Amino acid sequence: MSKLILHNYFRSSTSFRVRAALNLKCLDYQYVAYHLGKKQQRADAYLRLNPQGLVPALEISSKKVVTQSLAIIEYLDEVYPQVPLLPKAPLERARVRSIAMMVACDIHPLNNLRVLEHLRAEHGADDDAVASWFRHWATETFIAIETRLVCESETGQYCHGDSPSLADICLVAQVVNNKRFDIGLDPYPAIARIYDRCMSSAAFVAAMPANQPDTE
Ligand SMILES: N[C@@H](CCC(=O)N[C@@H](CS)C(=O)NCC(=O)O)C(=O)O
Numbered sequence: 001m002s003k004l005i006l007h008n009y010f011r012s013s014t015s016f017r018v019r020a021a022l023n024l025k026c027l028d029y030q031y032v033a034y035h036l037g038k039k040q041q042r043a044d045a046y047l048r049l050n051p052q053g054l055v056p057a058l059e060i061s062s063k064k065v066v067t068q069s070l071a072i073i074e075y076l077d078e079v080y081p082q083v084p085l086l087p088k089a090p091l092e093r094a095r096v097r098s099i100a101m102m103v104a105c106d107i108h109p110l111n112n113l114r115v116l117e118h119l120r121a122e123h124g125a126d127d128d129a130v131a132s133w134f135r136h137w138a139t140e141t142f143i144a145i146e147t148r149l150v151c152e153s154e155t156g157q158y159c160h161g162d163s164p165s166l167a168d169i170c171l172v173a174q175v176v177n178n179k180r181f182d183i184g185l186d187p188y189p190a191i192a193r194i195y196d197r198c199m200s201s202a203a204f205v206a207a208m209p210a211n212q213p214d215t216e
Helices: 013-024 044-049 069-079 090-104 113-123 127-151 166-179 189-199 202-207
Strands: 004-008 029-033 057-059 065-067
Touching (some): 004 013, 013 202, 044 057, 057 069, 065 069, 069 166, 113 127, 127 189, 189 202
Parallel strands (some): 004 029
Antiparallel strands (some): 004 057
16 A cells, blocks of 8 residues: 655644544555645646645545545545544544534634635734634633533543543544634533543654654
8 A cells, every 4th residue: 555645734733633633543655734824735737636725635546535634534544444543432532523423514624724814805904803703703602612621521531431532532632723813721620531531642742743754
């Protein structure tokens, strides 16, 4: 099998998700960086891989590319079932996906780079307005995630039970992203506990933005 190639960017939280999944499964991969600030994700060569012009994309052979971080992680989980990132039982899988999607569908799409740039370019938002927008959407959903983690009996050392899952991957990536807008974890003790637990794992640490070949 040819080597996996991850097209990504050190600061991208969706790229972080895939790096964490690859690391948890101990999969070797080639790191190809695209500087989002320099719009390298909009270059023709990359648009041929992913017409959406977003990272990450995982190249699994010279012809096949998987895009969208959740689809990539579910693909990896099916092909490389060691260290499963989703439980087996349908109801448990649904809970893990549900927490993951609270981040992936209800926070990240409102706060990603192109949305923040659009707010600045088309709606006159300054730095304070952009930060306020980011904090609003991140905080609203973090409050709900914290409530779920505290109230639901399935929560364990991680979001679901005692092993890391897709939910932890998405949550930790968002915690790291939030720090760029000074959103700390003091109001979220359950999220803080799970974040610390994940950070005791070399797989998560190796996925951190600070530890990538293109880190600035
Ligand atoms: N739903 C996509 C979102 C991908 C995405 O928005 N990636 C961001 C980086 S975190 C990006 O490439 N932004 C470039 C841009 O906005 O131009 C996924 O989960 O992969």
